[in-house]
Amino acid sequence: MSQQDMTIYEHLEEVRKRLIIVIVFFFIAAIGGLFLAKPIIQYLQHADEAAALTMNAFRVTDPLKVYFQMAFVIGLVLTSPVLLYQLWAFVSPGLHERERRVTLSYIPASILLFLGGLSFSYFVLFPYIIHFMMKLSGDLNIEQVIGINEYFHFLFQTTIPFGFLFQLPVITLFLTRLGIVTPQLLGQIRRYAYFVLLVIAALITPPDIMSFAIVSVPLFLLYEVSVWISRIGYKKAQQTEALTAENEEKSAQ
Known part of the structure; x- marks a missing residue:
């Protein structure tokens, strides 16, 4: 086996080990989510957004399905810091010491943005959609019969994507520091x-x-914030490279 093949193999082996860590932690977190699912489901059922609704189970398995869906979502949220850390640990050997410290700080920022996306979608967007649908049903003389499975499926479908979309600034900054993305490229592909x-x-x-x-305006703002953050990250990356090159030149002399 050549040295290049050995290097590729070692990288694939490292990826496999880190994926195993993430998967094992997810199963543990999902098991923990089974104990948290019941109080969270009950809280969401009695929140203002659902207080006027009567939840129905149209199939025998609907309550169990909702229960396991909630445990899965809890496991996903609890696993996200571990996933981000494993991703950082995989790429960090190729970064300078200062870049490693900086990119490690992205993890808590990413978690806060994820929670911010969930909060925005649940407390701002989701209530508006529910009220809109209820008003439309009233205008059309349609009596809403809400299935608990459909309600939580719609809740997850509305809120969870925003948790990931709010990661855009951190992902952009991370890719900028790796040299994959530049602010010039982000400006060119804006449209x-x-x-x-x-x-x-x-x-x-x-x-x-x-x-x-309500949805599109925050997404546009997120993109513009990402471009602005990318400019800052790109400038700092260039300064770091210039400083490193200067130190290496001094060492060579």
């Missing part, structure tokens, strides 16, 4: 990025202009 964000907003909102605006 295409806006189009993709509009499609995402259309997919996760009901067909009314207010819901579409």
Whole structure:
């Protein structure tokens, strides 16, 4: 086996080990989520957004399905810091010492942004959608019969994507520090990025202009914040490279 093949094999082996760590931790977190699922489901059922709704189970297995879905989501949220750390640990050997410290600080920022995305979608977007749908049903003289499985499925479908979308600034900064993305590139693809964000907003909102605006405007702001942060990260990366090159030149002399 050549040295290059050995290096590729070692990288694949490291990826496998880190994936195993993440998967094992997820199973442990999901098991813990089984104990947390019941009080969280009960809280969400009695929150203001659902207080006026009567939850129904249309199939015998619906309560069990919701219970396990909630445990899965809890496990996913609890595993996200471990996943981010394993990703950082995999790429950190190729970074300078200062870059390793800086990128490690992205993990708590990423978690806060994920929770911020969930909070925004649950406390701002989700209530508006529910009220809109209830008002539309009243205008059409339709009596809403809410299935608990459908309700929580719609809740997860609306909130969880925002947790990941709010990661955009951190992901952009991380890719910028790795040299994969530049602020110039982000500026050039802005119109295409806006189009993709509009499609995402259309997919996760009901067909009314207010819901579409509530979703699309924050996504545009997130992208512009990402471009701004990328400029800062790119400038600091260039300064670090210049300082490193200067130190190496002094050492060589």
